């Protein structure tokens with residue numbers, strides 16, 4: 287009986303996933319622009335049209351005084367979108383859902399920039415793993431809506447789950463940025479500097495993580511405080527720098543570290559995923575000059591992401607204050623609860639991040655892992671990851687397991703009706719303290 291019902295559940299799941307993949311855009315006949323998105327128009331001839339913006343690292347370094355979230359008078363979808371390419375990027379994200387989720391977890395955990403961390407502390411929901419679960423479940427759920435719904439275009443934004451979701455996230459960002467600016471004007475500090483004074487770090491962020499980093503051969507230039515941490519005047523909450531670095535946290539790792547994430551994709555697929563994130567970045571208020579996914583080709587894109595990684599991501603690992611470590615600790619624990627069928631414990635994730643992404647040996651963190659965590663890590667490295675790269679059926683099964691876990695966790699946190707259909711998820715699954 288049990289076997290039968292789990293087989294039929296699995297079947298339903300496959301049908302569900304397949305339905306999510308259905309190409310609605312083709313069904314209703316909405317097309318994108320004919321122009322490929324990159325390098326087709328020179329700025330001098332049509333300045334209003336987005337071109338190969340190719341923002342530079344210097345632009346990004348100096349963007350802490352520039353507001354994000356500007357108005358988008360022509361809608362959330364940029365004129366330069368290449369819809370088939372963006373849809374291909376979505377398909378890629380769904381094919382490698384588990385790897386992509388892992389990359390997002392790495393990305394969010396490794397982005398402890400003060401302008402992001404303190405805004406999250408200010409907006410609440412990050413005091414305990416239980417609180418943080420709801421916030422991150424909402425975030426991952428909406429990001430998955432952006433991978434699932436292909437309806438980028440008219441007839442009206444209200445029938446498009448992706449556009450409704452993006453508009454809502456944008457409105458949350460605008461509201462929280464305004465509240466933060468207000469708080470800073472009246473109080474000077476976004477949060478009480480002792481916000482986590484009674485918090486005990488529970489993961490390897492309590493010490494071993496930094497012992498491995500310090501013992502590595504990472505050069506001094508990548509250990510100094512990154513531009514995100516320099517004491518400069520005129521920093522605004524929710525600025526273009528932190529927005530673009532967060533965009534990098536979502537888009538950058540699959541482009542730079544696909545194999546380490548178990549992704550066996552063509553350059554075309556990676557480029558498509560990157561284009562999707564260029565579009566999402568635009569929709570979320572990142573201007574083209576700072577949009578870190580708008581390089582002219584994959585080779586330059588990789589080069590630019592590598593520079594961001596070495597200028598911001600690696601250095602921030604050496605320069606987190608206690609509050610930011612506490613936030614990371616809580617966030618890692620929250621992620622584990624969200625994907626509970628998969629044994630992704632915080633220390634396992636932090637270990638794999640050091641080994642696969644920062645690419646240093648991490649013997650001290652390894653020594654703190656339980657036998658089970660070591661087994662999972664070995665299984666990930668020597669069996670799961672290679673199979674993920676070579677066996678689409680295995681991938682589908684693991685992705686399905688992940689999705690089942692998310693539906694269970696999401697239904698518990700947000701209610702069955704709100705979680706089970708994409709329509710509801712795009713409209714109701716939000717942390718939404720600032721609305």
Ligand code: HEM
Nearest residue numbers: 402405409424425428458528529532533716717718719720
């Ligand atoms: C491309 C970059 C970004 C993406 C993809 C993104 C994604 C999201 C998503 C999906 C949500 C909705 C989930 C929820 O209800 O909490 C959200 C909310 C939120 N985001 Fe972002 N975000 C980005 C940048 C940022 C940055 C840079 C900050 C901080 C400086 C930030 C802070 C927040 C906060 C505080 C909320 C919750 C609002 C509330 O308290 O009601 N986000 N974000």
